Amino acid sequence: MEEKRVQELAAKAVKVRRTALEAIEAAHSGHVGGSFSVADILTVLYWEKMNINPEQPKDPDRDRFVLSKGHCTPTMYATLALRGFFPVEDLKTFRNVDSYLSGHVEMTKVPGVDMSAGSLGQGLSAAIGMALCGKVDKKDYRVYAALGDGEIQEGQIWEAAMAAGNYGLDNLTVFVDNNNLQIDGTIEEVMSPYPIEDKFKAFKWNVLTIDGHDYAQIADAIDKAKETKGAPTVIVAKTVKGKGVSFMENNVKFHGSTPTPEQFEQAFKELDAQAASLEV
Numbered sequence: 001m002e003e004k005r006v007q008e009l010a011a012k013a014v015k016v017r018r019t020a021l022e023a024i025e026a027a028h029s030g031h032v033g034g035s036f037s038v039a040d041i042l043t044v045l046y047w048e049k050m051n052i053n054p055e056q057p058k059d060p061d062r063d064r065f066v067l068s069k070g071h072c073t074p075t076m077y078a079t080l081a082l083r084g085f086f087p088v089e090d091l092k093t094f095r096n097v098d099s100y101l102s103g104h105v106e107m108t109k110v111p112g113v114d115m116s117a118g119s120l121g122q123g124l125s126a127a128i129g130m131a132l133c134g135k136v137d138k139k140d141y142r143v144y145a146a147l148g149d150g151e152i153q154e155g156q157i158w159e160a161a162m163a164a165g166n167y168g169l170d171n172l173t174v175f176v177d178n179n180n181l182q183i184d185g186t187i188e189e190v191m192s193p194y195p196i197e198d199k200f201k202a203f204k205w206n207v208l209t210i211d212g213h214d215y216a217q218i219a220d221a222i223d224k225a226k227e228t229k230g231a232p233t234v235i236v237a238k239t240v241k242g243k244g245v246s247f248m249e250n251n252v253k254f255h256g257s258t259p260t261p262e263q264f265e266q267a268f269k270e271l272d273a274q275a276a277s278l279e280v
Contacts, residue, residue, distance in 0.1 A: 001216040005048075009215045011278040012082075013043040017244050018271045019082060019091065020074035025264050027095035030103070033254040035075035037179040037212070037239040038146055042079045044218040045144060054084035057111040063141050066127040069148035069177060070104045070117020071256075077101055077110070085112035121154025123147070124174065128164050131172040131232070142226070146175045150182030153191045158199070164232040165204030172232040173225040177212065179241040183255045200234045212237025245270050 016039050024030035046052070050063040067076050074094070081088040093099035100109040107113045115126045127145040134141055147157065164172055176196060184190050193199070197207045206228045210217040218237070225233035241255070242248030245267045248259075259267060 001219050006215045007278055009040075009043055009047060011275060012047055013040050013215075014244065014271055014275045014278060016043055016075060016078045016082060018268065018275070019078035019088065021264070021267055021271070023074050023077060023091040023094040023101075024258065026092045028258055029095050030074045030258070031071045031256045032074065032259070033181065033241040033248060033251070033256070034069060034148060034177065034179065035072040036243045036245065036248065037241050038069070038072055038175075038177045039075045039079075039243070040213045040215065040239075041146065041175050041177070041218055041237060042075055044215055044222070046079050046083050048219055049222045050144065051141065052083075052112075054112065057085060061139065061141055064114045064127070064130050064143045066115040066123045066130070066143070066145040067105050067113075067117055068123020068127070068145050069120065069151055070123065072146075072148075073101070073103060073105055076105055076113075080110070080112040083112070086110070120148070120151040121156040124157055124160040124164075127172060127174070128160055128167075128169060131164070131169040132167060134171050135167075135169065141171070143172050144175070145172075146177055148182070149176055149178045149180065149187050149193060149196070150190065152176060152193045152196070153187070158203070161200060161203045161205065168204075168230045169232045170229050173222065174232065174234045175212075176234060176236045177239055178236050179239040181241045181250070181252045181255065183252070185252055196236050200236075204231055206231045206233040207236065208233065209236045209238070212239035213243060244274065 052062050094101045095103050104117045105113045107116045127143050131143040200207050208221045210221050221235045240249050248254040
């Protein structure tokens with residue numbers, strides 16, 4: 001990937017994070033830590049790799065994306081809005097009781113959302129269903145999903161992983177957002193899923209490990225997944241919870257806690273400084 005394109009994607013990711021933070025500020029609620037750790041992955045998918053058209057969100061030939069870690073709506077909604085699926089100003093209504101932008105993604109209400117979320121651990125099964133349908137219907141679309149590393153403590157994830165490997169779903173690419181933190185602490189302290197790579201290998205997956213904040217690595221991994229035949233691909237993305245804001249990074253407090261007014265101000269300043277440094 002050319003350096004200019006890397007810089008453009010980095011600038012877009014900063015805008016995604018800032019827009020997500022504005023939604024959280026308006027709602028006085030929202031999961032910022034995991035939203036920020038997955039922001040670079042969604043940026044590469046939605047601006048570089050996925051076959052999508054905001055003017056036709058239900059195009060039967062589009063690529064699909066499942067946010068299995070469904071509470072990370074701030075970044076998901078910011079991505080969809082900035083990509084043109086719905087007005088950016090609607091993010092001001094995030095989590096309002098009368099808003100269509102609830103705390104978990106809803107496919108029946110939000111343009112561009114391919115699967116609703118709520119209870120963790122269920123999104124991979126839905127993504128596998130979409131991939132199987134693509135195979136049966138002889139379609140060329142690809143299915144992507146994002147899982148949390150705490151989420152993969154759920155047993156349903158591994159039943160689904162076994163099925164995907166069994167059916168050789170090479171049209172399925174899954175990201176594990178491996179930021180190593182969940183609401184109660186590190187994933188090792190709660191219930192360690194490590195070694196993540198070996199578990200997926202045991203279920204016949206193609207396994208890649210990358211820096212989840214390196215745009216070239218993210219893009220290259222997606223390309224390698226497309227080239228893989230006869231097996232689904234999992235991309236274990238090493239990330240930083242709260243990435244992009246100094247006091248949020250690797251701070252478990254910001255899994256779901258709302259920043260104070262002073263912290264919002266500091267976070268916006270840091271993100272604006274990053275945006276200024278990336279102007280092309």
